[in-house]
Amino acid sequence: MALTVSGHAVSGHAVIVSVVLSALAAFVRAQDLPGKDLPKGVQPTAHLPTLPTLHVQNPFQPFDQPRFEKAARDLGATELQVKTFAEEVEEIGAARAADDLLRKAVPAFDTAVMAALDGDPKAALELTKVLVDTKSPLLQAHVRYHLARLFLTSDDPERAIDVLNEYIQHNLNHSPLDGEAAYFYAQSLAEIPMIDAALPRFQAFLKWFPEASERLRSAAHQRVLELERQKESRLHMLADGMKKTTRDLRKQKTDKPVQVDQEKYLEELDQLIEMFKQKESQSSGPASGLGPSSAPANQSALPGGEGTVGNLNNKPSLADRWGEMRDSERKKIMADVQNTMPPQYQKMLEEYYKKLGKADRK
Amino acid sequence: MLRFLQERVNKTTKKLDGQPAEQVAKQGDFDKVSHQQDRVKDLMRRLAVKLGKENGAEEGR
Numbered sequence A: 001m002a003l004t005v006s007g008h009a010v011s012g013h014a015v016i017v018s019v020v021l022s023a024l025a026a027f028v029r030a031q032d033l034p035g036k037d038l039p040k041g042v043q044p045t046a047h048l049p050t051l052p053t054l055h056v057q058n059p060f061q062p063f064d065q066p067r068f069e070k071a072a073r074d075l076g077a078t079e080l081q082v083k084t085f086a087e088e089v090e091e092i093g094a095a096r097a098a099d100d101l102l103r104k105a106v107p108a109f110d111t112a113v114m115a116a117l118d119g120d121p122k123a124a125l126e127l128t129k130v131l132v133d134t135k136s137p138l139l140q141a142h143v144r145y146h147l148a149r150l151f152l153t154s155d156d157p158e159r160a161i162d163v164l165n166e167y168i169q170h171n172l173n174h175s176p177l178d179g180e181a182a183y184f185y186a187q188s189l190a191e192i193p194m195i196d197a198a199l200p201r202f203q204a205f206l207k208w209f210p211e212a213s214e215r216l217r218s219a220a221h222q223r224v225l226e227l228e229r230q231k232e233s234r235l236h237m238l239a240d241g242m243k244k245t246t247r248d249l250r251k252q253k254t255d256k257p258v259q260v261d262q263e264k265y266l267e268e269l270d271q272l273i274e275m276f277k278q279k280e281s282q283s284s285g286p287a288s289g290l291g292p293s294s295a296p297a298n299q300s301a302l303p304g305g306e307g308t309v310g311n312l313n314n315k316p317s318l319a320d321r322w323g324e325m326r327d328s329e330r331k332k333i334m335a336d337v338q339n340t341m342p343p344q345y346q347k348m349l350e351e352y353y354k355k356l357g358k359a360d361r362k
Numbered sequence B: 001m002l003r004f005l006q007e008r009v010n011k012t013t014k015k016l017d018g019q020p021a022e023q024v025a026k027q028g029d030f031d032k033v034s035h036q037q038d039r040v041k042d043l044m045r046r047l048a049v050k051l052g053k054e055n056g057a058e059e060g061r
Helices: A011-030 A065-074 A079-092 A094-105 A107-117 A123-133 A137-153 A157-170 A178-191 A195-208 A214-232 A234-250 A256-282 A318-324 A327-340 A343-358 B002-017 B027-059
Strands: none
Touching (some): A094 A107, A094 A137, A157 A343, A178 A195, A178 A214, A234 A256, A256 B002
8 A cells, every 4th residue: 555645655654654544543433533522632832923802893994995096096096097996896896906906006016916926936025125115004905915925825824924914903994905814814824723713713704794705705614614624623633733833843943832732742642542542442343444445545645735715826836936046046036135125024035035945846 | 653753753853952052953954853743744634534534424324
């Protein structure tokens, strides 16, 4: 039997792993897992972002179109562009129409968004340059939204949360993009994973943004169902926690909070093993399911992907593109970061590009 | 097996954290332990998915 983990064959341990998995599977099935009569699964606690309180009352105001159009004109939008925007609101929705208008009004923003859509590693730098150069809360909202999406696509949900926290703090109620920002806030939390924080935020998004695009609303419904199922499964919770710790370790975080999380994983595994032993001693024979499956797969594989919203195209990742760049191009970007960015954004971008350089490539 | 693998990751993490200042760990060391943690995560996920499918099949009977 071939066991493939993340595309790497682990044939040396394959048989043992398979037996252990089958035994645990049989045990947990016998215990009516997920969840029944068992303590709550573990969740990581190391280096989690600080979240603002989730308001019981809706902090989002209805989209104020005249106010938005005035702010867009202040940024340089022409009357024709504003008129086109008003027509497009009905056709493609206010959020996308607003983003299109700002891209027409602010060429530097358009260039940065194009780079992001094209998977160009320069996108983070270009977006941050626009952010640094503008005082407009409207444009800041759109830049922060795109930056957060970019970080989320780069498997950096913690940094996406940082940026979206700034959005909530400084840019709320300026753009019809608020609903999408709210969705990706919940999505970032789910990716960390902070499931207990993500669930109410997905539900709030569904309640507060009935006019959001059908694509986002159905994705949010789907995520709520997935997360509720996930919460019931101690093993999924454990895997989610380990995923977070994997990112921490890659970021050179090996301190006490990370070690405490890892100790909790061991304790959780100990509990599962202990229950397995008890079950074994109570049963007269081997639990059903320990034998080979009646219909085994030809090759084992992990379930696909981390979600599809915003990442629907199977194109080279940012890390791939970063890796393919010439040294001189990478050095130029890093020099730009060091020479032109204020300290807080310099640190954010340095860490981002450092992470891109370390990411696994296809 | 999973416990053994996780224990190994924990030990390596502690070792890296306790490195004396003059022996600064390289990024490759962190990548290695991160990869090990990722492998345990993948095995755990695989088990969770397998159970989910089997529970679903039994509920459908």
